[in-house]
Amino acid sequence: xxxxxxxxxxxxxxxxxxxxxxxxxxxxxxxxxxxxxxxxxxxxxxxxxxxxxxxxxxxxxxxxxxxxxxxxxxxxxxxxxxxxxxxxxxxxxxxxxxxxxxxxxxxxxxxxxxxxxxxxxxxxxxxxxxxxxxxxxxxxxxxxxxxxxxxxxxxxxxxxxxxxxxxxxxxxxxxxxxxxxxxxxxxxxxxxxxxxxxxxxxxxxxxxxxxxxxxxxxxxxxxxxxxxxxxxxxxxxxxxxxxxxxxxxxxxxxxxxxxxxxxxxxxxxxxxxxxxxxxxxxxxxxxxxxxxxxxxxxxxxxxxxxxxxxxxxxxxxxxxxxxxxxxxxxxxxxxxxxxxxxxxxxxxxxxxxxxxxxxxxxxxxxxxxxxxxxxxxxxxxxxxxxxxxxxxxxxxxxxxxxxxxxxxxxxxxxxxxxxxxxxxxxxxxxx
Amino acid sequence: xxxxxxxxxxxxxxxxxxxxxxxxxxxxxxxxxxxxxxxxxxxxxxxxxxxxxxxxxxxxxxxxxxxxxxxxxxxxxxxxxxxxxxxxxxxxxxxxxxxxxxxxxxxxxxxxxxxxxxxxxxxx
Numbered sequence: 001x002x003x004x005x006x007x008x009x010x011x012x013x014x015x016x017x018x019x020x021x022x023x024x025x026x027x028x029x030x031x032x033x034x035x036x037x038x039x040x041x042x043x044x045x046x047x048x049x050x051x052x053x054x055x056x057x058x059x060x061x062x063x064x065x066x067x068x069x070x071x072x073x074x075x076x077x078x079x080x081x082x083x084x085x086x087x088x089x090x091x092x093x094x095x096x097x098x099x100x101x102x103x104x105x106x107x108x109x110x111x112x113x114x115x116x117x118x119x120x121x122x123x124x125x126x127x128x129x130x131x132x133x134x135x136x137x138x139x140x141x142x143x144x145x146x147x148x149x150x151x152x153x154x155x156x157x158x159x160x161x162x163x164x165x166x167x168x169x170x171x172x173x174x175x176x177x178x179x180x181x182x183x184x185x186x187x188x189x190x191x192x193x194x195x196x197x198x199x200x201x202x203x204x205x206x207x208x209x210x211x212x213x214x215x216x217x218x219x220x221x222x223x224x225x226x227x228x229x230x231x232x233x234x235x236x237x238x239x240x241x242x243x244x245x246x247x248x249x250x251x252x253x254x255x256x257x258x259x260x261x262x263x264x265x266x267x268x269x270x271x272x273x274x275x276x277x278x279x280x281x282x283x284x285x286x287x288x289x290x291x292x293x294x295x296x297x298x299x300x301x302x303x304x305x306x307x308x309x310x311x312x313x314x315x316x317x318x319x320x321x322x323x324x325x326x327x328x329x330x331x332x333x334x335x336x337x338x339x340x341x342x343x344x345x346x347x348x349x350x351x352x353x354x355x356x357x358x359x360x361x362x363x364x365x366x367x368x369x370x371x372x373x374x375x376x377x378x379x380x381x382x383x384x385x386x387x388x389x390x391x392x393x394x395x396x397x398x399x400x401x402x403x404x405x406x407x408x409x410x411x412x413x414x415x416x417x418x419x420x421x422x423x424x425x426x427x428x429x430x431x
Numbered sequence: 432x433x434x435x436x437x438x439x440x441x442x443x444x445x446x447x448x449x450x451x452x453x454x455x456x457x458x459x460x461x462x463x464x465x466x467x468x469x470x471x472x473x474x475x476x477x478x479x480x481x482x483x484x485x486x487x488x489x490x491x492x493x494x495x496x497x498x499x500x501x502x503x504x505x506x507x508x509x510x511x512x513x514x515x516x517x518x519x520x521x522x523x524x525x526x527x528x529x530x531x532x533x534x535x536x537x538x539x540x541x542x543x544x545x546x547x548x549x550x551x552x553x554x555x
Binding site for chain 2: 136182183184185186194415
């Protein structure tokens, strides 16, 4: 079989492999910019060569090796007297023994790198994501760095995904990288006792990337943030198999993503959960997600992501909307509210209660919430009011929801007075 | 090693805190002394100091070829520097660790900021 190597293919391989290469090179050189530039350069070479010469046996290893060679060449060129190579050795205390001050030896090293070179240090990406998501960086900076360094997205792509001007995003990235270097934000996986504080921002960033993908402006065709978030969650789940919340996050993303094809109608409009053609749900993703949820239940160390995954697993189990096991969903939301008592969780719990005890009971709970700034609150009220026959109030609530909706699809859906008997799935659970 | 400035900020007219009893005050001072001793024995401590109130400050500035002296702090603000530590730490996590210990004891915010240094300058 002849595989045609075109630019798009090289781009896909690059995005899948760039994070690993950047992470390996940061450990090696102790400098993010050196690593990024070198990996970019290796990508440019791949774009020139691969279409003519075909793919190397291990494209990821090739990118890492080529980038490392280029970085060494460049450091040598820049500093004949090796001042910078001395600095590299100083900036990366962990690499003192690898001979970072001896370029000849580095070049010799990479010559016998077999295909499995990057497998020798499987947790470089884990180190990198903990650096990117360090609590000393703002959430915005964490998200941008993670997408840029681990996702291999260009600054323009990151900017486009968050509706930010490119120079603004570039500045945000430069500032974050400068802080990492100047304040010496460590490049290491936190110790076990630090994880309870350090893991949540990492998971939150991946979840935020996924949710940003759900509301991604149409036309931002490639790459999809949702796919990127799932890829990151998979990497984390593989690297931290003993953390149930990591598994829970992956399951939550898979189960949410399984409904993608059914969530958007051919005309681009939103299809609420109640009206979705369940035969269009992705069975493979559901099976994978549900298997993870079952493993989490056996492990019995629940947390917010696992519980939200379990809610979605219950939906996935129901062959039709009216065969949904709502009492189980209410019980799960009770647990979730006990763990994270946020108004958004309370709203989702109230909506589930509405399916068990009727819209009047749900409306009473919803009206107690201080969520007037949140479109999903008005959408839920609108739906409940309509089901209670209070059409005038329902119409007003739909108008308010439509005015606040984050995407055109949601705006259209709500503006049309809901059309369905149920409200759309809110994007994100706010926890 | 990197050198960090831990600046201890005081907020004038901030939300009122329940006044400490004499006993609580004594315990807090004792705890702080222990932390500072620990800083010293671990080699992290470089220098530290507590400052008088900002109204004891004087500012000199160059203006039109002359040096002008003015009474009072440089910036009229509710927040001011109450004291500081200069420490050496392996990385930001280690520096934040010291800052966390101090803030848990004295209950005021602490800003942690790295000193800039040149690569060819030995960072003691």
